[in-house]
Amino acid sequence: MKGLKISKKNLLIIAIVVALFIILGSLIPGFLSIKNLLNIVRQSSIIAIVACGMTMVIIIKGIDLSVTGVLSFCAMVNGLLLLKGWPIPLAMLAGLAVGTLMGLFNGLMVEKLGIPAFITTLVVGNVGGGLALLLNAGKSIGGFPAPYVFMGNGTILGVPVSNYIMILFVVVTSILMSKTRLGVYIYAMGGNETVVKQQGISTATINFFVYGFSGFCIAMAGILLSGQLDTVHPTQGEPYQLDAIAACVIGGVSMLGGEGKVYFALIGALIIGVQRNALNLLGIHPFYQNIFVGIIIIVIVALNIHQKRRTIEHSKIF
Amino acid sequence: MKKTILEMNAITKFIFDEHGQPLRGTTVKILEDVHFDVKEAEVHVLVGENGAGKSTLMKIIGGIIPADEGEMLLDGEVITFAGPRESLAHGIGFIHQELNLCLNLDVAQNIFLGRERQKKLFIDKASMYTEAREMLLRLGFDIDPKTMVRDLSTAQQQIVEIVKVLSYDCRIIIMDEPTASLTKSEIDKLFAIIHDLRRNGISIIYISHRFEELKEIGDRITVLRDGRYIGTVDIEDFDYDKIISMMVGRKLGAMFQSSHQVQDEVVLEVKGLRISRNTEPINLYVRSGEVVGLSGLVGAGRTELGKSIFGSRTYYGGEILYMGEEIGGLHPSNLIEKGVIYLSEDRKLEGLVLDMSLKDNITMASLKRMYPKTKIDFKREEVVAQESIDKLNIVANSVEQICNTLSGGNQQKVVVAKWLLTNPKLLILDEPTRGIDVNAKSEIYKIIDQLASQGVAILMISSELPEIIGMSDRIYVMKRGAIAAELTDKREFIQEKILSHTL
Numbered sequence: 001m002k003g004l005k006i007s008k009k010n011l012l013i014i015a016i017v018v019a020l021f022i023i024l025g026s027l028i029p030g031f032l033s034i035k036n037l038l039n040i041v042r043q044s045s046i047i048a049i050v051a052c053g054m055t056m057v058i059i060i061k062g063i064d065l066s067v068t069g070v071l072s073f074c075a076m077v078n079g080l081l082l083l084k085g086w087p088i089p090l091a092m093l094a095g096l097a098v099g100t101l102m103g104l105f106n107g108l109m110v111e112k113l114g115i116p117a118f119i120t121t122l123v124v125g126n127v128g129g130g131l132a133l134l135l136n137a138g139k140s141i142g143g144f145p146a147p148y149v150f151m152g153n154g155t156i157l158g159v160p161v162s163n164y165i166m167i168l169f170v171v172v173t174s175i176l177m178s179k180t181r182l183g184v185y186i187y188a189m190g191g192n193e194t195v196v197k198q199q200g201i202s203t204a205t206i207n208f209f210v211y212g213f214s215g216f217c218i219a220m221a222g223i224l225l226s227g228q229l230d231t232v233h234p235t236q237g238e239p240y241q242l243d244a245i246a247a248c249v250i251g252g253v254s255m256l257g258g259e260g261k262v263y264f265a266l267i268g269a270l271i272i273g274v275q276r277n278a279l280n281l282l283g284i285h286p287f288y289q290n291i292f293v294g295i296i297i298i299v300i301v302a303l304n305i306h307q308k309r310r311t312i313e314h315s316k317i318f
Numbered sequence: 319m320k321k322t323i324l325e326m327n328a329i330t331k332f333i334f335d336e337h338g339q340p341l342r343g344t345t346v347k348i349l350e351d352v353h354f355d356v357k358e359a360e361v362h363v364l365v366g367e368n369g370a371g372k373s374t375l376m377k378i379i380g381g382i383i384p385a386d387e388g389e390m391l392l393d394g395e396v397i398t399f400a401g402p403r404e405s406l407a408h409g410i411g412f413i414h415q416e417l418n419l420c421l422n423l424d425v426a427q428n429i430f431l432g433r434e435r436q437k438k439l440f441i442d443k444a445s446m447y448t449e450a451r452e453m454l455l456r457l458g459f460d461i462d463p464k465t466m467v468r469d470l471s472t473a474q475q476q477i478v479e480i481v482k483v484l485s486y487d488c489r490i491i492i493m494d495e496p497t498a499s500l501t502k503s504e505i506d507k508l509f510a511i512i513h514d515l516r517r518n519g520i521s522i523i524y525i526s527h528r529f530e531e532l533k534e535i536g537d538r539i540t541v542l543r544d545g546r547y548i549g550t551v552d553i554e555d556f557d558y559d560k561i562i563s564m565m566v567g568r569k570l571g572a573m574f575q576s577s578h579q580v581q582d583e584v585v586l587e588v589k590g591l592r593i594s595r596n597t598e599p600i601n602l603y604v605r606s607g608e609v610v611g612l613s614g615l616v617g618a619g620r621t622e623l624g625k626s627i628f629g630s631r632t633y634y635g636g637e638i639l640y641m642g643e644e645i646g647g648l649h650p651s652n653l654i655e656k657g658v659i660y661l662s663e664d665r666k667l668e669g670l671v672l673d674m675s676l677k678d679n680i681t682m683a684s685l686k687r688m689y690p691k692t693k694i695d696f697k698r699e700e701v702v703a704q705e706s707i708d709k710l711n712i713v714a715n716s717v718e719q720i721c722n723t724l725s726g727g728n729q730q731k732v733v734v735a736k737w738l739l740t741n742p743k744l745l746i747l748d749e750p751t752r753g754i755d756v757n758a759k760s761e762i763y764k765i766i767d768q769l770a771s772q773g774v775a776i777l778m779i780s781s782e783l784p785e786i787i788g789m790s791d792r793i794y795v796m797k798r799g800a801i802a803a804e805l806t807d808k809r810e811f812i813q814e815k816i817l818s819h820t821l
C-alpha cells in the first residue's frame with residue numbers, strides 16, 4: 001500500500017474537519033474550550049477503536065453488526081468480575097477473551113458455512129445483547145475500582161488515557177495492514193478472493209483473524225467505555241455500531257471492499273465524535289443524532305460509489 | 319527424441335461443483351478418456367472448439383480440480399495435486415484464461431502475492447519493487463511496479479499475469495489464451511519470451527483460437543473435441559483444413575460471406591462528438607444494411623465511442639443522430655427499446671449475470687418485448703432460449719446451466735444471443751468474436767451478414783484485422799480518441815494500410 005499520500009479525497013476529508021471545527025466553534029459557545037475538546041477526543045476513542053476492527057472487516061467485503069451486543073456483553077462480563085473482586089488485568093482479559101471468541105465464531109461461520117457476514121454478526125450481536133441483559137437481570141452496574149475508572153477517564157500529560165490506548169490500536173492496526181503479509185492478504189481478499197485461494201493463501205486464517213480482531217477491538221472499546229462512565233448498562237453499546245461504520249465510511253473505507261486506511265477511519269471517528277458532541281451541546285436529543293449519522297453514511301456511500309463508477313468509466317481513456 | 323515429462327492417461331471429468339467434486343449422480347462428462355502429454359522444451363498447442371474441455375484439462379494439471387478417472391504422471395511417477403499451490407510447487411505455472419489479479423493491489427504486490435519478501439516481521443517493499451521492475455524490464459515491458467493494477471489497461475494486466483507466473487521457477491507453463499487481449503507488438507514480445515523459455519528447457523502448453531499464431535510457436539498440436547482426445551500432430555504436418563476438420567468433425571465453408579446490400583438510409587450519424595475533453599471531434603455514419611468496421615489499437619477510444627453512442631458513458635459535446643433523431647443523453651434502456659444495441663467487450667463485467675442461467679441471460683433484454691403484459695411464459699422462454707443455443711451452437715448441458723460454469727467462448731456466445739434476440743436496428747459490436755473458436759466465428763459472421771441483409775446497421779469494433787477486412791463495407795480507423803482515416807474502397811482494405819493509420 002502507498003503510505004499516507006494526501007490524495008484529493010483525503011484532502012477533502014481534512015478540509016471538512018477543519019471547516020467543521022471553525023463553523024461549530026463560532027456557533028456553539030464552549031465548543032472550543034479545552035475541556036470540551038478533550039471530551040470529544042475521549043468519546044471518539046471508543047468509536048475509533050471499534051473502527052480499527054471494522055475497517056479490516058469491511059475491507060474483506062464483510063461487515064460487523066455484532067458491535068452493539070458484543071460491546072455491552074463484554075463490558076458486563078468484565079464489570080461483574082471486577083465487582084466480584086477480580087484483579088483488573090484478569091477481569092479485562094476475561095472481557096477481551098469473550099469478545100475475541102465471539103468474533104472468532106463469526107469468522108468460523110463465514111469461512112466454514114459461507115454464511116454472509118451481516119447475518120452471522122447480527123445474530124451473534126443479538127445473542128450478546130441478550131446475554132448482557134440476562135447476566136444482571138437487565139440492571140446496570142457501577143462503582144468500579146479507581147485505577148479502572150482512571151483508565152477510562154483520567155489523563156496523563158493532559159491527554160486522556162483512552163486516547164493513548166486508541167493511538168496504540170490505530171498504529172498497530174495500521175502497521176499490520178500496510179507492513180505485514182497478513183495486511184496484504186486482507187486487501188487481496190477484498191480485491192479478489194479467487195486469486196487469494198489460488199495462491200494457496202488460507203482464507204480461514206484471514207477470516208478468523210479479521211473477525212476475531214474486530215471482536216477484540218469491540219471488547220476493548222466496551223471496557224474503556226465502562227471505565228469512562230463508571231457504569232455498565234446492558235445496552236450501552238448501542239450507538240457505537242453505526243458510529244464505527246460511519247467512521248470507516250467517512251474515512252474512505254470502501255463498502256465495496258478492498259480499500260481503506262485506518263488512519264482515515266480515525267479521522268472519521270473524530271468527525272462523528274465532533275458531530276455527536278455538537279448536537280449534544282445544541283441540546284438535540286440523541287434519537288435525532290442517529291438519524292443524522294444514518295444520513296451521513298448513506299450520502300457518503302452514494303458519493304463513493306458514484307465516484308467509483310466515474311473513475312472506472314474514465315480510467316481507460318489515455 | 320525429447321523426454322516426456324508430463325503424461326495424462328484416460329482422464330475423465332464429470333461436471334462438478336465449486337469444490338471440483340462431481341455433482342451427485344451426474345453422468346455428464348466434460349472430459350472423457352483424454353490423453354495428453356508434454357515433452358521437455360516444447361510448445362504444445364491445445365486447440366478445440368469452445369467448450370471442448372481445454373481449460374478444464376488445464377485446471378486438472380494446475381491442481382485446481384482433480385480428475386475423476388485416469389492418471390497423471392510427472393517424470394514417470396503417478397501424481398495428484400491437492401491444490402494449485404502443490405502444482406506450482408512441482409513447477410507447473412498456470413496463466414489463466416480469465417484475468418486473475420487483485421485490482422486493488424499494485425503490480426509488485428500481485429506478482430509476489432503469497433511469497434512476499436520479508437525483512438524480519440515486515441514485508442520488504444523496496445526489494446519487491448526493485449525485483450519486480452527488473453523482471454518486467456528483463457522481459458521487455460515498461461510497467462511501473464508501483465501502479466495499481468486497476469489503472470492498467472487490459473493488455474498490461476495480462477502482461478502482469480504472465481510475468482507473475484514466469485517469476486516462479488516453472489518447468490511447465492500453461493498459457494490459456496494469453497494473447498486474447500494483447501496487441502500485435504505485445505504478442506511479438508510474448509512469442510520472443512516463449513522462444514526463450516523453450517531454449518532454456520521449459521515446456522509450454524499453449525491454448526489459442528488464433529491459428530496464424532500456432533505455426534509460429536508450436537511444436538505439436540493436440541486437438542480436443544467434445545471432451546474427447548482426437549489426436550496429436552507435429553507442426554511440420556500442420557494443415558489448416560486438417561486441423562479444422564479434426565476440431566469440428568467436418569469441413570468448414572468460407573469464413574466470410576457477403577450477401578447483404580448497403581442501402582441509402584443513414585441509421586446512425588455522429589457529428590462532432592468528443593469522447594474526452596482533449597480529443598478531436600468524431601464524425602461518422604452507418605447506413606442501413608451496412609457493416610462498418612472500427613479499427614485501431616487497444617486504447618484508441620473505440621470502446622469509449624461505442625459506449626458514448628449507447629448512452630452508458632458521458633461524452634464532451636457533439637450530436638448523435640439515430641434515424642434522424644437526436645439520441646444523445648438517452649439512457650441505454652430507452653435505446654434498447656428503440657433498437658440500438660451495444661455488445662460489450664467485457665462479458666464478465668457488463669455482458670452477463672454470471673450467477674444466472676443461460677436461459678435467463680439470453681432472454682433478459684427481450685422480456686419486455688416478448689411479454690408486454692407483465693406475466694412471463696416460462697415454457698416459451700425455454701423454447702426461445704433453446705433456439706438461440708442451437709443457432710449459435712452454444713455448448714451447454716441445458717438451458718438451465720449457470721453461466722459461470724460455461725467455457726469462456728460459450729459465455730461470449732450467450733451475450734451475442736442475448737442481443738440478437740432483441741431485434742436490433744443498430745448493432746454496435748465490441749470485439750464480438752474475442753475468445754470464440756473458428757467454427758463459431760464463421761457462424762457469427764454469417765449472422766452479422768444476415769442481419770445486414772435484413773437492413774440492420776452494424777458498427778463493428780474489432781482488433782482482428784482479418785475480421786475487419788473480411789466483413790466491412792467501410793472502415794474507420796481510430797487513433798488517440800479520434801478518427802484517423804476512413805477507407806471506402808475495398809481495394810484499400812489491406813492489413814498494412816490499416817495498420818499504418820493506427821500508428
Ligand SMILES: Nc1ncnc2c1ncn2[C@@H]1O[C@H](COP(=O)(O)OP(=O)(O)OP(=O)(O)O)[C@@H](O)[C@H]1O
Nearest residue numbers: 333334368369370371372373374723724725726727
Ligand atoms: N462446473 C461445471 N458444471 C457444468 N459444466 C461445466 C462446468 N465447468 C465446465 N463445464 C462445461 O465443460 C465444457 C468445457 O469447458 P472448458 O472451459 O474446458 O472449455 P474450453 O475448451 O476451455 O472452451 P473455450 O475455448 O471457450 O475457453 C463447457 O461446455 C462447460 O460448459
Ligand SMILES: [Mg+2]
Nearest residue numbers: 373415725726
Ligand atoms: Mg477455455
